[in-house]
Amino acid sequence: MKRLSLLLCAGLTLGACSKEEPAPEPVRPVLSFEVRAESEESLGRFAGSIQARYETNLGFRVPGRIANRNVDVGAEVGKGALLATLDPTDQQNQLRSAQGDLARVEAQWINAQANARRQQQLFDRGVGAQAQLDIAQTDLKTTRASLEQARAAVNQARDQLAYSELRTDHGGVVTAWMAEAGQVVSAGQQVVTLARPDIKEAVIDLPASLVDQLPADVVFKVALQLDPSVNTTAVVREIEPQAQSATRTRRSRLTLTQTPPTFRLGTAISVTLSSAIVPRTEVPLSALQEVDGQARVWIVDPQARTVAPREVTVLSRDHDSALISSGIKIGERVVSAGVNSLKPGQKVKIDEDSPR
Template sequence: MGTSVGAVSSIPGRTAPWPALILLALLSACQQAEAPPPDIRPVKTVTVERRADEQSVSLTGQIRAQDEVSLAFRTDGRMLERSANIGDQVKPGQVVARLDPQNQQNALRSAQASLSAAPGQLTQARNTFERQQGLLQKGYTTRAQFDDAQQARQTAEAQVDSAQAQLRNAQDQLGYTELQADAPGTVTAKGAEPGEVVKAGQMIVQVARQGGRDAVFDVPAHLVRMGPRQATITIALADDPSVKAIGRVREIAPQADPVTRTYQVKVGLTDPPEAMRLGSTVVGRASATSGEVIEVPATALTEANGRPAVWVVDPATQTVALRNIDVVRYDPASVTVSQGIEAGDVVVTAGVQALRPGQKVRLLGVTS
């Protein structure tokens, strides 16, 4: 039987056909080909360093008097007059407002009348007591009559004391119808107008006493914690930065504002210029340090397991590893890190989106 053309011969000593030789040559070439080179990705890096976290803080506030009081009447009534307006200067003892004194004048006249009648009653009671005392010694009166005379005298004496006290109280009440300034200062607010019926304790005018001035700011809680109380703060007018003053923290509110959740901080000014008038808007600048941190460019930040992370290069193997970090502060161009990386670590700053753990990289530039 004949052999088909093109079939591979299995007879010893016979040469294999051309298709088989070509297949063997291709298989040999594949075995001898080298493995493809590993994927080495070029990246930009930075060598991080640990430094003190000195943060410059700038806040807007206003100038207020260190000592500001609200003047109010000590009794109810209808206000007839208010002679002090906002911006007026007041002096100690100056009358700034008056109430209708009619009721207090009537009470004073009644107290005066009671006091006028009380001494006559006391004189009569004393004379009766002295007569009963003499008659008792001679045996011409009873002990009960003497006791009644003695009690009447004591009652008359008490009525005199009561009438005197009522007179003093009526005089005080009449004096309370005039509201006087107790110290020099400037009126900064008013709380009632003439003709209104006001209550005792209701603010009529608010006076900023002469003396020291404060720059008052609403400060976030984290700045209150990290800022030292003895820090020197530079205060400048918002509309004229050349007008400056130096101050120190004088008072920090013990409780945060329920709406803004900020703390009111009062900075006492040292020799403030006249241009820093009450109510002026000012800008306060200070530096605060909160320990050592590491700062990396914002482009280095990525995410792993739902937390911030960066790619760190192993100098020995030139491979990258993903490492989680704790971020203290996010800035437009940088990120402040407290934990997760150490000084001297090489962190990838460009090309982080295309990396994978263990990937080899080629450093385009290392900065510090």
């Protein structure tokens, strides 16, 4: 009997030991963000580039065939730098011809001077005729005019020879070439574009419909596409009055408030347009949960590391966010992903630095 009692007690003890403790509720990791007030309304983001405010289109002042192109696109040149040269054969021949004419007229000038002196001396001694003296003086004046004309022709020929070299009027950066070595160009034809790098501006193309509705307090934020942390603000300097027929956009030139060193000519930028609005709260659509037609979000208790649902009033929605008019406060943390698998009071693991 005693043995039976011992067996029963042992069986009860084993049965009690075999009961499992209930598993603790798992801690669910969630993404969250801190609620902030939005005081600006984004009007869009547009791609553009950094360009020089002042650009000069240069060309030769005489026609000819380009013999040499001395610099490439992107080269920085100083004032008076040689950009390209024409074949100078024609200009050199014109100069030699003008110099030959000058030498002939100079000889005539010397002879006319000598003849005028002789006729004057003969007339002074009373053995020369007045008519011969008048002819000699007239010939002297005519020869002098021919001499001045010949000298001007030589100077013009020298200028024409100098025009076969294309030089800069100011320092700058070569941004484009429209002709190559061996190409025949006419006088005044655009050959190269030279930009002054000292004053830069942002250039973007804005939709014509947006330009007509820009608010007076619009803010242009200009940032590098490769490094958005490098940014500055800008104001409109010029907007083309007519839209391009193909794209229905109007080119806009913006004056930069500051010009960071990395804003080089041709650098790709992004320009964000915004305007001031009444402060409001914006949350991603992934943070909203619909329950019986009522929108709600999950608020994180940072001390207890738990979540609780809260109903909110939605003003408007777009493809990825919603505007909230009431229900949450500035500074609270809201779950931004995984809301459909949460329960009130559930323990969560949050990332304090989670993006919105």
